[in-house]
Amino acid sequence: MKIAYQGIAGSYSESCAKEKYPNCETIPCKTFDDCFEIANEDSSIKAIIPESNKTTGNIGVEYLIFKYRLNIFAEHFYSINHNLLGIPGSKLSDINDVYSHAQALSQSSIFIKKNKLNGNVRADTAGSAKYISEANDKSKAAISSKLSANIYNLKILDSNIQDEKENVTRFLVMQKDIFQPEFKNNKYITSLLFKLKSKAGALYSALGSFTLNGVNLNKLQSFPEKNSFSSYFFLCELDGHIEEEKVKNSLEELGLHCEDMHVLGVFEADKFRYK
Numbered sequence: 446m447k448i449a450y451q452g453i454a455g456s457y458s459e460s461c462a463k464e465k466y467p468n469c470e471t472i473p474c475k476t477f478d479d480c481f482e483i484a485n486e487d488s489s490i491k492a493i494i495p496e497s498n499k500t501t502g503n504i505g506v507e508y509l510i511f512k513y514r515l516n517i518f519a520e521h522f523y524s525i526n527h528n529l530l531g532i533p534g535s536k537l538s539d540i541n542d543v544y545s546h547a548q549a550l551s552q553s554s555i556f557i558k559k560n561k562l563n564g565n566v567r568a569d570t571a572g573s574a575k576y577i578s579e580a581n582d583k584s585k586a587a588i589s590s591k592l593s594a595n596i597y598n599l600k601i602l603d604s605n606i607q608d609e610k611e612n613v614t615r616f617l618v619m620q621k622d623i624f625q626p627e628f629k630n631n632k633y634i635t636s637l638l639f640k641l642k643s644k645a646g647a648l649y650s651a652l653g654s655f656t657l658n659g660v661n662l663n664k665l666q667s668f669p670e671k672n673s674f675s676s677y678f679f680l681c682e683l684d685g686h687i688e689e690e691k692v693k694n695s696l697e698e699l700g701l702h703c704e705d706m707h708v709l710g711v712f713e714a715d716k717f718r719y720k
Contacts, residue, residue, distance in 0.1 A: 447472060447490045448618070449480045455571035455593030461523040461616050462493045477506055481513040481619075488621045491518060498525070499613045500552050507668050507680055510638075510709065515619040517636050517710025522717035525614050527553050527588050527607045530574050530599040535583040537602045544573040545588035553588055556606040562586075574599060613717070625687065625711040632714040633686040634663075637696070640670070640678050640705040647702050648679075654698035655683065658691040678705075687711045 449472040450458035459471050474480045477494060484492035492515065495504045527549055531540060543550070543562045550557065550564045557564050567573045574593035577585055586602060587593070594601050626633070641647040655662055664682035685692040687708065700706055 446470070449474050449483045449490055449492045451475075451477045451480050451494070452569040453571045453575065455574060455590055455596040456569055457523065457525055457571075457590055457614065458493055458495060458616070459571075460590050460592050461495075461521060461614075464523060465493075465519070465521045465616075465618070477509055481509050481515060484515055484619060485513050485621055491618050491620045493521075494617050494619060495614050496520075496617045497615050498548065498552070499611070500607070500609045501548055503666070504548070504614075507666065510680065511668070511678060514638070514707055514709065515621060516623045517617050517712055518620050518624055519618040519712050520634065520715050521616045521618065522613050522715050523616055525552070525607065525612045526591075526605050527612070528591055528594060528604045529556075529586050529602040529606055530577060530589055530594050530597075531586040531602045532577060532581055532583060533598065533600050535586070535600060535602065539583040540586045540602070541584045543586050543588060544576060546570050546573070549588045552607045552609070552612055555608045556603070571596075615715075619710075626713055628686045628688040632684070632719070633711060634682055634714050635685060635687050635692060635711050636680075636682045636709040638678055638680055638705075638707045638709060639699065639703045640676070641702055642704050643676075651699050651702040654695045654702075658695040658698075660685060660691055660695045684714075 446466050446469040448462045448469045451474050453473050462471055480492040484490050494506055497503045544565045544567050546569050547566045549570050570589040571593045573587035574589040574597045577587040578597035661684040666680045667677045670676040
């Protein structure tokens with residue numbers, strides 16, 4: 446299996462891909478857009494994308510989900526354990542400046558303030574680790590993964606420095622080809638995009654279809670259509686398989702209120718949801 450991820454070797458996205466699919470071949474991409482693009486052009490490549498974090502919320506990839514409309518193949522909840530990485534021979538008391546992605550800095554803000562460090566935003570966590578390795582400066586450190594420490598020959602000065610010890614990011618595995626698991630006695634998530642007709646009470650009426658059929662929504666997020674502040678799409682996730690009678694009925698009724706509706710994927714719910 447080939448999986449594209451944003452960042453360079455040692456990123457959390459790559460670490461997540463290898464945890465879920467140990468034998469996968471990983472392909473680094475400069476941007477999230479590049480990940481979607483390569484998966485959209487080559488059906489043999491999947492993209493693994495961080496979608497939301499327990500501490501800091503949405504990552505902000507919804508516009509790409511809407512743009513490419515790739516099929517969601519799977520979800521995976523990955524524990525993000527931040528580490529402070531310095532060059533060999535350095536120690537925590539040597540560090541003045543710390544470098545990482547904005548999310549990682551935000552998620553480690555208590556540690557940074559406690560140790561009176563200067564936070565510096567860079568494009569990604571693994572790239573920050575690479576920079577520290579090349580800078581070879583005892584006063585500088587990166588916040589990144591253990592995998593980055595191994596790849597770039599860095600010393601772990603402190604581990605699990607994130608504010609929330611149970612810091613978890615939800616990743617989506619996406620691909621061009623449509624795939625739906627066979628409906629069995631498992632727990633599933635159905636994900637879809639929809640745009641409502643322009644009429645009063647449209648959202649109220651649309652959501653009523655889920656209530657009447659006893660379908661639970663676990664995500665509903667609106668975002669504006671391109672070049673518009675009056676037309677919105679909704680990203681929706683619900684509990685259940687699209688072949689379940691109650692889900693099927695809900696979507697049929699929802700369709701009556703929509704100008705556009707697109708099923709993004711049906712996939713097994715990650716067991717982490719029910720811990």
